[in-house]
Amino acid sequence: MKKGHYGVPLERSDYLKLDPNENSCTLEGFQDWLEGFGKGKRLAVDLFSGAGGLSSGIERAGWTTAAAVDFDERALETHRANFPGLSLKMDLGDPAERDRLESVLRPAKIDLVAGGPPCQPFSRAGRNKIRDLVKNHGRDPEDRRKELWSAYLDMVKRISPRAVLMENVPDMGLHDDFFVIRTIEEELEELGYATQVRLVDAWHYGVPQHRKRLILLARRDVDDFTWRKPDSVRTTLREAIGDLPELEVVPTERVGDRELKYRKPRDLSAFAAKMREKTPRGVVWDHMTRRVRIDDHRIFEVMEPDTKYSDLQEKLAEDERGYQRYSAEKYTDKYKKLAWNKLSRTITAHIAKDGYWYIHPQQLRTLTVREAARVQTFPDHFRFAGTRSDAFHQIGNAVPPLLGEAAAEVLKPVGDATAMPVGLRPHWRQVRSGLTDWARQRLVGKDWYQFPGEKPVSLHAAVVAMVSGAKTKPAVMAELMTNVRSSKTLTAALFRRLVDAAPSASVRARVDRLAPLVDRSYDWQWKKRFDVPAKLAMKPAEAALYRLLIGEDLMLVGQSTLRVAARVNGIEPDHANRLSEGRVNLVKLVGAGADAPLRMGAIRLIGMDLCREDQPVCSECPLIAHCASRKELPGDLLTLTFGQE
Known part of the structure; x- marks a missing residue:
């Protein structure tokens, strides 16, 4: 077998073909499935299911997955093998496909809709464009993933379940002021759902890795979201994978295999025991990883968990067996050796490309498929269809089942789930209603300039944004703003009045910064409002306040x-x-x-x-x-x- 520039034989691992679960079904047999295996069970739908990490979690919490939808054929083959019900390939970004899914699910009584729609950080798209997409549910031809949250919400509305569970990366919220999350919450609350958004550290619920996720929950039976008490002790990497068989590592040779013997140690951790449930005794599957280059073998040997890639130069000096082939300045964390007594680094889909972020704490290799699955809390009986890279990709994209279980437990029915109240008025919706009423009262009073009005004026917003940092007393600020209330542009005369009315040198200095737009009526026109912060050299906090006061949602x-x-x-x-x-x-x-x-x-x-x-x-x-x-x-x-x- 030829070696490529990578330094090891170029090969694809064997393809693991999995048979469907004995309780899975086809579209044609779904009605029979509902009247048979699915009868009397609490049913769930998993949208954007991937291999089924969230499906596994919600099943652990007491639901049965009636249908899972994704566009990845390998992930669906995995899901079909491990779960009952339907595993459907659909592009939910296509409204016609959503029509089809709605038709398929119409005979089923779905209690829970779960899923993790792929979401790009929306800050890069431009807030006005985002607004338009939200308002019109429009399609973005540049990147269709940006609209899939809208497709997810649309399916929730069509299915009308009792409960909703959505999982995503924190960036979905943090990079766009939670604009999308707030929009989803608002629309769900209008439908009578109570909602909760929460950032969750996965290790609090038994997941042995650093992984923070954004969880959105909704329910229309009661306004209550009680999570179980978080774990006080972390599950370490040793507890997670320390019982798995040690592999022989010879540079450039195969590492591990599809099936190996497993010997249960006397001191098996509680976590490992949970992962071994329902797995045949004496066997472990998919305990295999990539071949190791000769130079990498030496690097793995000299590394410690706290060693940075940039530290290797000194460690490898005058060593013919190892050298750095990547720029230490550009790739400061290219390699990461994990530590036995700590959490793993977050398992991501990048592990499918290389395993350098996941070097075994003791053996001179990267994590195996089974070890990565363990860190993600997939049980040992769970198999992944396709090649080794396919498996890594599915594992890295998955929701950790134990995290999914913890979130789903919060949504268990209370009392008679069939007797859901009509017009549930969520607590936070009442809070916001009171806050809105108070703001409207202040808007027509002396604090008018502190809020975006029905017809915001750029000049008013700019003056407030500039002067606010001076911590002026409310009465003094109100008096200053009376000078501009009837004006929409900054004339020289108005500018002089503002300077003269400034109560202190600090306020005067801030008013002086308005000078570049004196007697420039064109720049104060509404269509030019977004250019004002740059023309006045506003600081970030000033610009943010200005944008809020002209009505931007931030x-x-x-x-x-x-x-x-x-x-x-x-x-x-x-x-x-x-x-x-x-x-x-x-x-x-x-x-x-x-x-x-x-x-x-x-x-x-x-x-x-x-x-x-x-x-x-x-x-x-x-x-x-x-x-x-x-x-x-x-x-x-x-x-x-x-x-x-």
Whole structure:
């Protein structure tokens, strides 16, 4: 066999063909399946199912997968072999295919719709374009993956399940101010669902790797989302894979095999015992990985878990068996040796291309298919169709089954699932409604300039954005803004009045920064509003406030707004990961839709004037009735009212 430039024989592994599960069915036999195997069971549908990590989790939690849909043939072959029901190849980005799926599922009573629609970070698309896609459910010819969340939501509306579970990477929310997530929540709430968005560390639920995921849950039976208590101790890599047979590693030779003997150790970990359930005794499948190059063999030998790729130059000096073939400056973390006593690095689809991020802690090789599956919490009896690379790809793209189980458990029916209330009014929808009403009252009063109006004015937004950082007292700021209320452009005369009205040198210096757009009426036109921040050299925080005040749907993430969200949610404002977890808390208050910018303006104002770090003015806060921290915060209303409870 020839060797390529890679330094090992070029080969594809054998193709593993899997037979369908004995309880799987075809489209033609689905009705019989519903009346047979599926009768009396709590049924679920898994959209964008991949190999079935989420399907495995929801089945562990008590559901039966009636149908799974994906576009990857190898992943569907895997799903069909491991699960009952239908495994359908469909492009859900095509409305006609969604029509077909709706028709197929019509005879079934689906309790749960689950799935992880592929979502690109939307910040790169441009917010106006995103808005249009959201509003019109339009198609993006540049990258159809960007619309698949909309296809997922469309299928939820068509199927109308009791509960919904959506899983994705945190970037889906963090890179676009949770715009898509907030939109999905808003639409589900309009249909009578209560919702919850949560960032979850997978290790809290038994997954032996660093993996944070975004989970959206919805249900229309009760407004309750109670997660089980997170694990206090992490499952280490040794506990996850330490029982698997040691493999002989000879440079350039095959490593592992499709089927090997397995000998159960005396000190088998609880995790490994769980992974071995329902697996035939004395055998382990798919414990194989790529051949190891001669130079890599030496690199693996000298590496420690804390060794960076850039550190190898010194370790390999004057060593003929090993050398760095990648730029140490460009690939600082090209290689990563895992540690026995820690969590694994996050398993991603990249493992299908190379395993350098996943070097075994002790053996001079990369992780095997079975080891990667274990780290993702797939049980040992779960097989993956296709080649070795196909298997790695399916594993890396999957939802860890134990994480899926933890999320699905939250959605178990309460009482009689057939007697669902009509018009469930979710808690956070009520909170946002009150916040909107309060903002509208302030909008027509002295705080008019703190909110985007029905017809926002660029000049008003620019003045507020420029001056806000000076921490001017509300009464003084209100007086300053009376000078511009009736104007839409900045004339020289108006500019002089603003300078003269500035109450301090700090405010005057900020007003002076408006000078580049004095007597430039064209630049203040509405169609040019997005150019104003650059022309005035606004700082990022100033530009964000300006964009909010001209009506753009975004989240202002700062100490004061995060403090409001944390207190309402009953969480310490300075908790760890507050910039990510804090955004999730903020999402609950901001929501989506036409009034979202108005609510964001309200949260900003509450954070500045009422929900202060010290001595908050709780009596005037519109969120007081919903604030989980209300009994811990001193305030006049609390003393008068809650002190008498």
